[in-house]
Amino acid sequence: xxxxxxxFVQESGEQLDALEALLLELENRPDDETTLNGIFRAAHTIKxxxxxxxxxxxxAFAHVVENVLDRLRNHEIEVTTELAALMLACTDQLRVLVAxxxxxxxxxxAQIAADSARLLERLNAYGPAGQHAAGSxxxxxxxxxxxxxxxxxxxCWHLSVRFxxxxxxxxxxxxxxxxFLETVGNIRxxxxxxxxMPAAEVMDPELCYLGFEIALESAADKQAIEDxxxxxxxxxxxxxxxxxxKVGDYLELIExxxxxSLRLGEILVRVGALTADELAEGLRAQSGPAAGEMxxxxxxxxxxxxxxxxxxxxxxxxxxxxxxxxxxxxxHDAKLIRVPADKLDHLINLxxxxxxxxxxxSLLSHSRRDGELIESASLLTRLVEEIRDASLxxxxxxxxxxxxxxxxxxxxxxxxxxxxxxxxxxGGETELDKSIVxxxxxxxxxLVRNSLDHGIEAPAVxxxxxxxxxxxxxxxxxxxxxxxxxxxxxxxxxxxxxxILAKAxxxxxxxxxxxxxxxxxxxxxxxxxxxxxxxxxxxxxxGVGMDVVRRNLQALRGTINVDSxxxxxxxxxxxxxxxxxxxxxxxxxxxxRSYVIPLDAVVECIERPVAEHDRNYxxxxxxxxxxxxxxxxxxxPGERPTxxxxxxxxxxxxxxGIVVDRLAGELQAVIKPLGAIFRHLQGIGGSTILGSGEVxxxxxxxxxxxxxxxxxxxxxxxxxxxxx
Amino acid sequence: MNVIRKAFHEDFTIYRVAxxxxxxLDTVAEGERIELDLSGVEHMDSAGCQLLMLVxxxxxxxxxxxxxxxxxxxxxxxxxxxNLAAWFGDPLVVAAQ
Numbered sequence: 001x002x003x004x005x006x007x008f009v010q011e012s013g014e015q016l017d018a019l020e021a022l023l024l025e026l027e028n029r030p031d032d033e034t035t036l037n038g039i040f041r042a043a044h045t046i047k048x049x050x051x052x053x054x055x056x057x058x059x060a061f062a063h064v065v066e067n068v069l070d071r072l073r074n075h076e077i078e079v080t081t082e083l084a085a086l087m088l089a090c091t092d093q094l095r096v097l098v099a100x101x102x103x104x105x106x107x108x109x110a111q112i113a114a115d116s117a118r119l120l121e122r123l124n125a126y127g128p129a130g131q132h133a134a135g136s137x138x139x140x141x142x143x144x145x146x147x148x149x150x151x152x153x154x155x156c157w158h159l160s161v162r163f164x165x166x167x168x169x170x171x172x173x174x175x176x177x178x179x180f181l182e183t184v185g186n187i188r189x190x191x192x193x194x195x196x197m198p199a200a201e202v203m204d205p206e207l208c209y210l211g212f213e214i215a216l217e218s219a220a221d222k223q224a225i226e227d228x229x230x231x232x233x234x235x236x237x238x239x240x241x242x243x244x245x246k247v248g249d250y251l252e253l254i255e256x257x258x259x260x261s262l263r264l265g266e267i268l269v270r271v272g273a274l275t276a277d278e279l280a281e282g283l284r285a286q287s288g289p290a291a292g293e294m295x296x297x298x299x300x301x302x303x304x305x306x307x308x309x310x311x312x313x314x315x316x317x318x319x320x321x322x323x324x325x326x327x328x329x330x331x332h333d334a335k336l337i338r339v340p341a342d343k344l345d346h347l348i349n350l351x352x353x354x355x356x357x358x359x360x361x362s363l364l365s366h367s368r369r370d371g372e373l374i375e376s377a378s379l380l381t382r383l384v385e386e387i388r389d390a391s392l393x394x395x396x397x398x399x400x401x402x403x404x405x406x407x408x409x410x411x412x413x414x415x416x417x418x419x420x421x422x423x424x425x426x427g428g429e430t431e432l433d434k435s436i437v438x439x440x441x442x443x444x445x446x447l448v449r450n451s452l453d454h455g456i457e458a459p460a461v462x463x464x465x466x467x468x469x470x471x472x473x474x475x476x477x478x479x480x481x482x483x484x485x486x487x488x489x490x491x492x493x494x495x496x497x498x499x500i501l502a503k504a505x506x507x508x509x510x511x512x513x514x515x516x517x518x519x520x521x522x523x524x525x526x527x528x529x530x531x532x533x534x535x536x537x538x539x540x541x542x543g544v545g546m547d548v549v550r551r552n553l554q555a556l557r558g559t560i561n562v563d564s565x566x567x568x569x570x571x572x573x574x575x576x577x578x579x580x581x582x583x584x585x586x587x588x589x590x591x592x593r594s595y596v597i598p599l600d601a602v603v604e605c606i607e608r609p610v611a612e613h614d615r616n617y618x619x620x621x622x623x624x625x626x627x628x629x630x631x632x633x634x635x636x637p638g639e640r641p642t643x644x645x646x647x648x649x650x651x652x653x654x655x656x657g658i659v660v661d662r663l664a665g666e667l668q669a670v671i672k673p674l675g676a677i678f679r680h681l682q683g684i685g686g687s688t689i690l691g692s693g694e695v696x697x698x699x700x701x702x703x704x705x706x707x708x709x710x711x712x713x714x715x716x717x718x719x720x721x722x723x724x
Numbered sequence: 725m726n727v728i729r730k731a732f733h734e735d736f737t738i739y740r741v742a743x744x745x746x747x748x749l750d751t752v753a754e755g756e757r758i759e760l761d762l763s764g765v766e767h768m769d770s771a772g773c774q775l776l777m778l779v780x781x782x783x784x785x786x787x788x789x790x791x792x793x794x795x796x797x798x799x800x801x802x803x804x805x806x807n808l809a810a811w812f813g814d815p816l817v818v819a820a821q
Contacts (some may be wrong), residue, residue: 189807192806192807203745205745206738209769
């Protein structure tokens with residue numbers, strides 16, 4: 001049951017996402033039938049699933065929602081903005097209810113119940129009078145195709161179903177089960193019985209009195225047929241007789257059913273389960289002896305008949321052919337599998353260890369100078385690399401889903417703020433690690449909300465400024481040099497440089513005399529001092545929690561940059577690594593210590609003449625680039641070698657050289673995060689274990705470049721220090 | 725003979741059967757021959773079909789004739805699926821393909 005509930009929670013989550021997306025679409029195209037049907041189907045699926053796991057609260061709520069949706073679909077009520085908003089609120093409430101079912105709700109029960117009651121009251125305004133009782137919706141039928149019967153044989157199962165009185169009220173229409181039965185086999189004959197229906201006065205039209213006798217031609221086994229009725233198994237009386245059952249079994253079935261034996265017998269003949277002669281003989285046997293011996297006698301007749309009965313070989317052949325058809329269909333259905341995330345994490349961990357072990361083997365093979373061993377080790381390494389890429393790929397998801405969630409946010413925020421903003425999404429198919437996607441949601445939401453709140457002006461203001469009154473906010477994602485870049489761009493007023501600067505000076509974040517570039521000023525919005533709530537109003541730019549956003553991103557080894565043009569808009573650029581676990585690295589050595597530079601950042605390597613040793617810049621084919629010396633940055637001991645190397649790195653459009661003692665080639669680095677005590681260490685992104693067992697530190701290129709840049713700025717600001 | 729002809733446009737679904745039952749039974753009570761025009765019924769589910777079976781039966785018990793003179797595609801489809809066409813005994817219009 002627990003597992004079932006887990007599946008329920010996950011699937012309802014997906015259905016709710018779909019529901020929400022469709023509801024938003026409905027606002028744009030209120031008359032679209034497909035959308036309406038989709039909405040209804042999603043709500044119905046949630047309700048059905050809730051019924052299955054006995055999540056009564058979800059089921060009851062979804063039921064009322066579905067009632068209203070049904071009226072909407074039948075055009076009895078119109079799609080209005082209020083109704084759409086109400087439906088969205090209901091979607092949220094369903095989310096809460098589902099979470100509560102999983103024990104993960106962040107509200108207490110009383111509040112949830114109160115919310116439900118409030119929404120139900122509003123929903124009832126749209127429902128017809130007296131519609132509060134439970135009822136059943138019509139489900140849109142899945143596309144059912146009859147498999148043509150290859151042979152008119154007697155390869156028919158006989159099914160006898162009497163549906164329980166409450167199935168209709170529980171939203172389970174017998175029709176759906178029978179239609180579904182057609183996916184298991186071919187219904188050769190079906191008889192509908194309503195004999196148990198009482199007199200008109202006492203008949204309750206919402207109860208089900210129906211029963212069916214079905215001849216089903218199918219290659220499926222009994223379990224598969226029984227499974228069709230799994231949802232109503234407790235509610236219905238179901239008897240399944242395999243093909244070519246004994247006549248006695250049929251007679252027993254007739255006895256066990258509530259209807260009149262003679263009438264049932266006739267029906268069985270019509271269904272084709274029995275021939276008229278068999279029936280006549282069987283019934284004659286039954287009516288002959290006393291009641292006590294009746295069953296025994298019947299069985300005897302059945303056995304005699306079976307003895308004469310021969311199964312035709314061609315029927316077997318047909319069954320085999322059908323079975324292949326069915327299994328092909330199943331294979332098509334099984335293209336997706338659900339895997340628990342922790343299993344994948346375990347796999348990735350193992351692959352990480354494999355990478356390290358492979359590196360050790362490769363190192364050994366080189367030190368032994370065994371040609372064959374080297375060759376086999378390099379083949380192994382290549383395969384391990386492929387496994388690494390493939391297993392990391394398993395965890396990647398498209399970012400589009402995360403982006404689409406903002407449609408709702410933008411819509412709601414616009415309503416609240418009285419703005420008109422269009423959300424443009426591009427690059428939704430860009431893939432990145434699921435763990436990153438999960439963690440990027442909140443920072444992104446913050447940025448989007450900030451843009452809506454402070455970036456994009458009210459329509460009137462925009463019009464006065466000669467802009468389209470409808471603002472636009474765009475989310476874009478793409479891959480760049482082993483990173484994923486996410487851009488949040490708005491065409492709002494842009495950041496107000498002077499006011500940010502004034503505020504920063506007032507807060508003592510920067511020196512009043514300091515000359516700051518635009519970029520540095522914009523970066524101030526991430527300073528913790530400028531991020532408390534009351535500043536939002538007097539600071540035209542972004543304020544709330546931007547420092548938190550940046551901290552979150554840094555925890556993911558990501559960065560954020562701001563670009564802004566007054567009156568034209570603001571662009572926030574987020575850069576994130578594709579994965580958190582393994583990187584391709586470039587191994588360098590300084591003072592006999594190993595460091596790893598992410599290979600994606602490396603542009604080229606050059607030699608550095610002794611003459612340039614004391615400079616903190618170097619000349620790359622006429623371009624002057626800053627040089628960061630690892631020995632200096634980390635205060636490494638020992639003499640500098642006569643020949644140093646420079647690794648030219650590029651990060652976020654900036655280039656710099658990292659000066660090292662020597663280069664040691666490429667490697668795959670499994671990132672081991674540094675402990676909490678090293679959190680404030682700048683310039684180091686993590687550690688890894690080399691094949692030799694030695695620990696190497698992974699350099700954080702962006703931080704290194706920044707540190708060197710800051711040092712340079714300090715020198716520039718106080719030139720006298722430089723000469724000293 | 726007192727012939728009553730009545731057209732229905734509501735859905736014959738679980739949502740409506742409670743309202744429809746008295747309506748249909750009243751209609752049966754009114755005449756000797758009852759003709760139901762269901763061409764405007766857009767949806768019908770098992771509950772609706774079951775209700776039709778009830779009124780058909782009630783009419784027969786009372787010695788009256790109940791005929792469905794026009795079927796909407798939804799009604800026709802379900803009646804055919806449940807193999808009740810012969811039981812209802814009404815001529816169904818077979819759609820020309």
